[in-house]
Amino acid sequence: MSPIFGMVLLVLIALGVPVVFALLAGPIVGFIADDKMIFLQTLPRRFYSGIDSFPLLAIPLFILAGNLMNTGGITVRLVDFAKVLVGHLRGGLAQVNIVSSVLFAGLSGSAVADTSALGSMLVPAMERDGYTKKFAVAVTAASSVIGPIIPPSIIMIVYAYVMNVSVSALFAAGILPGLAMAGGLMAVTSYLGKKRAFPRNERRATVREVGSAFKHAFIPLLTPVIILGGIVSGIFTPTEAAGSAVIYAILVGLFFTKSLKLSHLPKILTETGVTSASILIVVGAAAAFGYATTLSQLPVRVAEFLPEISSNVIVILLLLNLLLLFTGMFLDSGPAIIILAPLLGPALVNYGIDPLHLAAIMSINLTIGLATPPLGLVLFVGSSISNVPVSAIAREMLPFYLVHFTVILAVTYVPALSLTVPRLLGLY
Amino acid sequence: MKAVLKNLIAFNSRVATFALVASGLLVALIAIVVAAGVFWRYVLNDSLSWTEEVSRYLLIWLAAIGSIVAMHRRELVAIDLLPDALSSGGRRALRVLISLIVIGTSTVVAFYGWSLAVNAWGQSASTFPMPLFFVTAAIPVAAGAYVLMALEQALTETTKCDRAKGAVE
Numbered sequence: 001m002s003p004i005f006g007m008v009l010l011v012l013i014a015l016g017v018p019v020v021f022a023l024l025a026g027p028i029v030g031f032i033a034d035d036k037m038i039f040l041q042t043l044p045r046r047f048y049s050g051i052d053s054f055p056l057l058a059i060p061l062f063i064l065a066g067n068l069m070n071t072g073g074i075t076v077r078l079v080d081f082a083k084v085l086v087g088h089l090r091g092g093l094a095q096v097n098i099v100s101s102v103l104f105a106g107l108s109g110s111a112v113a114d115t116s117a118l119g120s121m122l123v124p125a126m127e128r129d130g131y132t133k134k135f136a137v138a139v140t141a142a143s144s145v146i147g148p149i150i151p152p153s154i155i156m157i158v159y160a161y162v163m164n165v166s167v168s169a170l171f172a173a174g175i176l177p178g179l180a181m182a183g184g185l186m187a188v189t190s191y192l193g194k195k196r197a198f199p200r201n202e203r204r205a206t207v208r209e210v211g212s213a214f215k216h217a218f219i220p221l222l223t224p225v226i227i228l229g230g231i232v233s234g235i236f237t238p239t240e241a242a243g244s245a246v247i248y249a250i251l252v253g254l255f256f257t258k259s260l261k262l263s264h265l266p267k268i269l270t271e272t273g274v275t276s277a278s279i280l281i282v283v284g285a286a287a288a289f290g291y292a293t294t295l296s297q298l299p300v301r302v303a304e305f306l307p308e309i310s311s312n313v314i315v316i317l318l319l320l321n322l323l324l325l326f327t328g329m330f331l332d333s334g335p336a337i338i339i340l341a342p343l344l345g346p347a348l349v350n351y352g353i354d355p356l357h358l359a360a361i362m363s364i365n366l367t368i369g370l371a372t373p374p375l376g377l378v379l380f381v382g383s384s385i386s387n388v389p390v391s392a393i394a395r396e397m398l399p400f401y402l403v404h405f406t407v408i409l410a411v412t413y414v415p416a417l418s419l420t421v422p423r424l425l426g427l428y
Numbered sequence: 429m430k431a432v433l434k435n436l437i438a439f440n441s442r443v444a445t446f447a448l449v450a451s452g453l454l455v456a457l458i459a460i461v462v463a464a465g466v467f468w469r470y471v472l473n474d475s476l477s478w479t480e481e482v483s484r485y486l487l488i489w490l491a492a493i494g495s496i497v498a499m500h501r502r503e504l505v506a507i508d509l510l511p512d513a514l515s516s517g518g519r520r521a522l523r524v525l526i527s528l529i530v531i532g533t534s535t536v537v538a539f540y541g542w543s544l545a546v547n548a549w550g551q552s553a554s555t556f557p558m559p560l561f562f563v564t565a566a567i568p569v570a571a572g573a574y575v576l577m578a579l580e581q582a583l584t585e586t587t588k589c590d591r592a593k594g595a596v597e
Binding site for chain 2: 053269
C-alpha cells in the first residue's frame, strides 16, 4: 500500500480537520487510491475494536475521580497542606503551587485539570500576595505538566494500550522524573525569588499547624496510596484501581469534606463523559489508521531508513526528542503519541532502547508539549482562567522550560531515572 | 435553505442535549459496573462473569455518544492555526471544506459501520444473551450524527446564519 494515506493525514491535520476525522480520512483515501475498496469495511471494525478494551475504561474513571475530588473540596485541603510545608520559603505561594501540583498529580491524570483546579485557586491568591499575574499563571502551567508524569496518567494509559507495555510499570516509571521536575521547578522559583524579591511568609508553620493541616489532608492523600498501592502490588488492574478511586472520592466528598453535593453529580458525570469520549474516539480512529500503517509496512521502512541518518543511539534519541517537541508544539499529547509511537517504536527498539524507557521518554516529552506555544492546552486553560495572553505566559515560562528540557534530557540519557522504580517494585 | 438550516440546528441541538444526558448516565453506569466487579471479586470473593464485558460495551457507547456532544460544541481536538490566520472569507471557505471532509469521512464510516452492525445480529455477547448488533450499532449512530453536525456547520458558513442568531440573519 502506498504511503499516500500518511500524507493525507498530515495535510488534513494542518488544514484544521479534527484529528479523529483526519485519522479516518487518511486510510479511506489510501484504500480508494490503491483500488482496495474492499478494505474500507475494515475501518469501522478497527474503530470499534480499538475502543473495545478493559484497560481503556481507566480513562473515564480516572477523569471522573479527578473531577469528583476537585468538586469535593479535596483540592483546597491539599493546597492548605502544601502551605504549611513550603509556605515559609522564599516565593512561598509559588512553591506551594508546585508542591500542590505534585500532590494533585497523585489524584488526577490530566494536566488540564491541574491547571484549572489549582490555577483558579492559587492565581488570585498569588496576585493578592504581590506576584505578577503572568508569573502566577506561568508557575501554575509549568508545574501542571507534573500531573500526567506522576501516576495516574491518561497519556500513559493510552501509550501502554497502543504499544502493549505494562500500564503499571509505566506508571511507576513516571514517579522519579515527576519528582525531579518538581525539585527543579522549586529550585528555579527559589532563585527567581531572591532575584525578584518575591514575598515570603515570615513565620514558619508550627508543628501543631502542620499536624492539623495533615489531619485534614490525610484522608484525601490516601487516594494516591489506594491507586498506586493497589496497582503496584498487583492487587488491582489500573481500571479496577480507577473504579475504586471513584467510589473513594464520592465517599470522601459526601461524608468527610462534605463539599460534594448530589446536585453536583449530573454536571460532573456529563463533563467526564464528553472529555473521555473525545479521547476515546481518537484512540479508536488511530486503531483504524494503524491498520493502514501496518499494511503499508511504513514502520519497517522507518526502521530501515533511520540507520541511514545515524547509527548512534545518542544522536537518534536527540532527534527523537526534537521531533517530539516539535510535534508537541502543535498537537495534543494523546493524538501525537497515538500517531508517532507505532511508527517509530519498532525502529527505536532495534537500536537497543528499552521499550519501557522509550515509553517514558515519549510520554514525558509529549506531556511537556501541552505547555509549549503556539498550541498548548495548558497554556490555553491558563490564559482563559486569568485573561493573560498565551504569549505573555509562554515568555514568563522561559526559565521553567529550562527545567522541563533538562528533565527530558535526563530521562533520555539516564535510563535509571525511569527504570529504577519499576524494577525495584518488581513490575519490570 | 434557511428553513432547512433552522430545522437542522434545532434538531442537532436536541440530539446533543439527549447525547449529553446519555453520556452522563453511561459514565455513572461504567463506574457502577466496574465498582461492582471489584466489590464482588475482592470483597465477596465471587467474581461476576459479566462486569468486564458489559463495561467494555458501555465504553463503546460512551465514546460514540459523548463525541457527538464534543462535535456539536466544536471541541474535538484540531489544529486551528490555519483557520485563525485567514481572513474571515478565507476562514469560512476553509470551514466549509473541513465540514465536507468530515461529511465524506463520516458517511463512509456510517455506511460500512451499518453493515458491520447488521452482520453482528447473528453474534451474541459472550456472558449474556444479546445480539452484538446493539453494541456495534454505536458506530453508525455516531457517524450519522457527525454527518448532521458537519452539515449544519457547512450550511452555517455558507448562509452566514448561526445558532446564536437562531438561523435568522
